[in-house]
Amino acid sequence: MKTRLRARRSRRTPHFAQREAPEPGTRWPSLGLCDVSSDYSARHLSVLEGLEAVRKRPGMYIGSTDSRGLMHCLWEIIDNSVDEALGGHGTEIEVVLHPDDSVEVRDRARGIPVDVEPKTGLTGVEVVFTKLHAGGKFGSGSYSASGGLHGVGASVVNALSERLDVEVDRGGATWAMSFHRGEPGTFDDNGTRSPTAPFHPFEQSSELRKVGRVAKAVTGTRVRYWADPQIFTRGASFQLEDLLNRARQTAFLVPGLAITVSDERGEEPETHRFHFEGGISEFAEHLAVDGPVTDIWRLTGDGRFTETVPVLSDHGAMIPTDVERHCHVDIALRWGTGYDTVMRSFVNIIATPKGGTHQAGFEQGLLKFIRQQVEQNARRLKVGNDKLDKDDVLAGLTAVLTVRLPEPQFEGQTKEVLGTPAVRSIVASVVQKALGERFASTKRDDKAQTALVLEKVVSEMKARISARTHKETQRRKNALETSSLPAKLVDCRSTDVAQSELFIVEGDSALGTAKLARDSEHQALLPIRGKILNVQKASIADMLGNAECASIIQVIGAGSGRSFDLSAARYGKVIIMSDADVDGAHIRTLLLTLFFRYMRPMIEDGRVFAAVPPLHRVVVMNPGSKPNDVIYTYSEKELAGVLATLRKQGKRYQDPIQRYKGLGEMDADQLASTTMDRGHRTLRRVGVADAENAGRVFELLMGNEVAPRKEFIVDSAAALTRDRIDA
Incomplete structure (x- = not known):
């Protein structure tokens, strides 16, 4: 042993001999050694032999x-x-x-x-x-x-x-x-x-x-x-x-x-x-951002498998040996009203963000079981010959998947993917068995929730098939083609998506003024009747059945939900133009809820805007024949500042000040110059800095749970002042 170490040391010595001798206490830059003595000892070699490769x-x-x-x-x-x-x-x-x-x-x-x-x-x-x-x-x-x-x-x-x-x-x-x-x-x-x-x-x-x-x-x-x-x-x-x-x-x-x-x-x-x-049940509840379709379901089970591993014998040889392994599976899941899938998978509490055999087994077992249930209830669910896809089953699913087993095979030291093959069939078997017991339960809650799950996945399947069928007809039509777009759409002439804009206008009265105020080459108008459906509470079927929601999705032409294709959108900008009052703000919130839940890529790409119409019109009277000046203000504070400045300058203005309660009170010139003219208007871009937190806020303010919303309103009441109330 001493001879072998001495030989290694002599081979390494020329490498260091090329360097100038350092001062005492100086560290070697690559290995972090100090030149304590001129001898490179066996002690250094044995320690750094392996760790040097790491560095x-x-x-x-x-x-x-x-x-x-x-x-x-x-x-x-x-x-x-x-x-x-x-x-x-x-x-x-x-x-x-x-x-x-x-x-x-x-x-x-x-x-x-x-x-x-x-x-x-x-x-x-x-x-x-x-x-x-x-x-x-x-x-x-x-x-x-x-x-x-x-x-x-x-x-x-x-x-x-x-x-x-x-x-x-x-x-x-x-x-x-x-x-x-x-x-x-x-x-x-x-x-x-x-x-x-x-x-x-x-x-x-x-x-x-x-x-x-x-x-x-x-x-x-x-x-x-x-x-x-x-x-x-x-x-x-x-x-x-x-x-x-x-x-x-x-x-x-x-x-x-x-x-x-x-x-x-x-x-x-x-x-x-x-x-x-609460363990992973509490974790799944924490991760869920949409309204619940089911409670948290816990699926647990075990399995055994035999694995051949190399074992070092007493004589130094690697001998293949069969070893029996035990794998424990624990899953918490729930379906929600949304369509996004939130999946977290773990092996011995180590996160596997890129999945692996355990996640593949979970998806395989889940899809196989739900397909069987849908086939058994095909007549009631009106399925026909269509088959469920994996994405149909995973839509709205929040799941935490954990498996525990000795010596799992990971791909790389970073452990992002589980590679143990036998885990796939074990997890799939546990999922099918546990779900089978849940769906066979005679409890009233279990029967109601399992029926809702089947209805949800079938509606997802129908929405996917419908989106695929109508994908071509939802694209922009040129003047020589027939159009299946809504009759109330006032389209623009340009086919340049980047330059085109869709204004979603509140009410027919505003539509009439907007027609005269718009740039017909690039600006299209779509009127909606008052407040649309609150899609945070409604199911996908109810959303698609709502005339206003369906028209917006059809006009944008990129589909909805998981099938949304941003590249197929017919307009470069979507601008929500509602009245500057409480009802207008509510309508804008409902529309943003629709975009966030079913057309989120439009928001993430920065293509959704809110128009900012003025609140006041101040006419400054000029002496003689000089035309009067017009100043538009957008808040009570801004108005007070403008009036104070005019009085200080000795200028007169028409009294009372015109206060716009709605877009219909403006004439075409006023609407064009303040809200629609690209050179003078003000737009607010709608963005999502944190999609997860945004989802929680939408669920809080627009969801089914009344108690948290009431608590939020009560807690926020102290921040509400008289000036913020539209009266």
Whole structure:
């Protein structure tokens, strides 16, 4: 063994011999070593042999070296503490973002073993933080279903950290060890911990320092590290919002676990605590943004499969061995009135945002079962020969899918895709069996909800088929073709989508004035009669059956819901032009609800606008034969300011001031110059900065639940002033 190490050292020596000898205490830029002695010891070689590859190719282990990779490192450390909680050890985890750009993770679990590991001769702490593919997650002794099954999490974070400190409470004492870019040693801190402090690596043997005493019953681990600026890109930082979302998600997945996140980087430190007892049922309720069609359904089950894995024999050979695995499936789902699908999948509480075999099995089992139910009730549902598509079943579905199994096969260290093949059939079988029991239930609520689910998926299927059938007729027709567009549409002559505008006008009286005020080359008009259907409460069938909603969708010509095709829209802008009063605001809200739920890409692309008609018309009287001036104002505050200025300048104006209560009170010239003329009008672009929060607001203000809306109105009443009331 000594000969082999000596040979390796001699091969590496010329590489360093080409460099100019550094000053004492200088770090090697690539490996983070100090030139403590001229001899490159075997101690350095054994530690850095594996971790050096991590530093050279960090993307293989953490995905990227920007903020996402930085967050991935943090999650690797947090997941180690979470795995302890899953095993029933510890219910508290603390994450602290320090002002010096370091981060600390604390738990009160069993603590990393501090005794010597027989094969390596190193303490458990050093094995965990310096050896790739080493830890308590190989085999079935400590963790039967863990997320960090590759055994590289802590060691990779250590390799990519400029400094890492770990403290362990175990056996009545506090043990500590420090690392510099993966290598154990000591820092000369002088009272304050810093990654730039002088570092002295261990030469021949490591030392796990005993730095304090604790009660024998007290156990836990504290890891604090500083990410290496040589590895991570400039500007990479810990993202608080991502961390909070992950902490909240983990607290949902591990009922009873409390996670506290403290951000001390700002002027005012902030602390967030997450603790949930409802598990994934509460998680699904949190994720849902639309009105409920069903309650939260919980589908659980187990399955076993045999997997052939290579096992290292005593003689050093890899022998294929059949191992029986157990897979537990737990799913919470509910259907809502919307059409968006919200899916979260996890393997041993590790998120798999790109799915995998477990998600494929869920979708397969769900589609197969619902198809069978629809076929059995085809006459009642008036289905005909049409077949359900996967998107029909998933429309409006919110689901949280979790599976737990030992040693899952992930694609890559980032664990975004589950690759274990046998999980697919197990999940599909569990879904079909659990749904079969739900649909066979004789309880009144179960029968009512299962009937609503079938009606919903069938209506989605009919809407998809209808959209496909009418896709060609919904496109812009030129003058030589027949048009199936609504008769009340006053279309424009231009076929240039980018320059065309559709004004949705409230009432026929405003339509008459708008016809005279518009630019007929580029501006089209579609009148609506008063307040349209509140589509947040209504079903898809009711929405499509409503004449006003159907006309708007037909005129825009891009379909609706999942079948909406932005490239097929017939107009570059859609402008909602309603009266400047409470009823006009309500109509605008109803129209925006329609666009948000069924034509959201129009809003996301910035193609939906609200016209801003004036509230007042001030006629300034000029002396002699000079024509009078006209000033338009858009609020009571602006009017007061204009009148004060006129009085100060000694100018007279016609009294009383004309107050527009509706668009119909304007003549064509006034409407054109204030609201429709591209050179003078004011438009408000409707945008969606946060679709999830916007969905919650729409559900709050426009949904079926009255109590939350009443609470919102009562709480907001204090902000309402007399000036804001349209009277």
